[in-house]
Amino acid sequence: MTRATLYYSPNLNPRLCVAVARYLQADLDYVKASPFHPRQQEAFRRLNPMTRVPVLQEADGTTLWETDAIICRLSRRAGSDLWRQDEEQPEMIRWLSWTAYHLMPAGDVHYFERIVRPTFSDIPELPQVMDMTLQRFIEYAGVLDDWLKTREWLVGTRLSYADFRVATLMPFARQALLPIDDFPQVLRHAAQLDAVPFWRDPFAGL
Ligand SMILES: N[C@@H](CCC(=O)N[C@@H](CS)C(=O)NCC(=O)O)C(=O)O
Incomplete structure (x- = not known):
């Protein structure tokens, strides 16, 4: 089969x-x-x-x-609860929604303009777009940093899919020139994820 x-x-x-x-x-x-x-x-x-x-x-x-x-x-x-099925599910979904509607639209412009576009085009980035989305990214990274000040993981006391989702951009953040070093809790959370199997190198052996 x-x-x-x-x-x-x-x-x-x-x-x-x-x-x-x-x-x-x-x-x-x-x-x-x-x-x-x-x-x-x-x-x-x-x-x-x-x-x-x-x-x-x-x-x-x-x-x-x-x-x-x-x-x-x-x-x-x-049979995993990485995707929460219990009373923590709404909290997990809060972070998935927040990432989709706020953090990613701000950050992925920088990923696209600095990492993807240069591989096929030399059209320059638009400073107004980069500045506006950077300001949004800084604001939202601050929200995440504040949340993580009193928590090891985003939801409850254990790893959930929300932790992976909010970190989608992190492996590319420095190359995209996103100022993640200004957010110590975000960095700490990213380092925790780096210790989780497959996060640092998802494609190893494929
Ligand atoms: N909302 C979709 C986004 C899917 C998407 O935009 N995929 C992009 C990569 S992030 C893609 O297929 N790009 C073409 C490629 O990677 O070759 C999801 O969360 O899966």
Whole structure:
């Protein structure tokens, strides 16, 4: 019987998805993909109408896209409470939502302009856009830093998926010139995650 497949690339969300899937010891085949490549795009659209990774393709051919949904399924399948099922679930979802609507839109502009765009274009970044999103990133990193002042992990007293989600950008933050050194609790939290299996090198051996 064929196994489920996780399609991924080295970029932000697929990196997160591979790291957490491997942390959960999910029984998957991992397939590297380039869904934006003109030769792969149309075929990939059948897996995900957004033509993006990650995508989980089950053994029966059905697909699930969006990192958070994939991790929800893999966590349930593993019988793990990384994706909280109890009274801590709303708190976990608070951080997933906050990351999607606030932290990531501010930070991923810097990831894209400083890490991704230079690989295919020399169009310069727009200073107004960089300044505005940097100010937002600083404000939101401050919120996270304050929260972590009195907590080891984001939700309750143990690692949850929220910890991975808020740290999506962290492995790329210095290269993206995001001022994370101004946020000691965020750095401490990132160092804790670095000690979690697969977070530092999700692609080892794939
Ligand atoms: N909201 C989606 C975002 C998916 C997405 O934007 N994926 C990007 C990478 S972060 C992608 O597929 N880019 C093309 C590539 O990596 O080759 C999720 O959380 O999974």
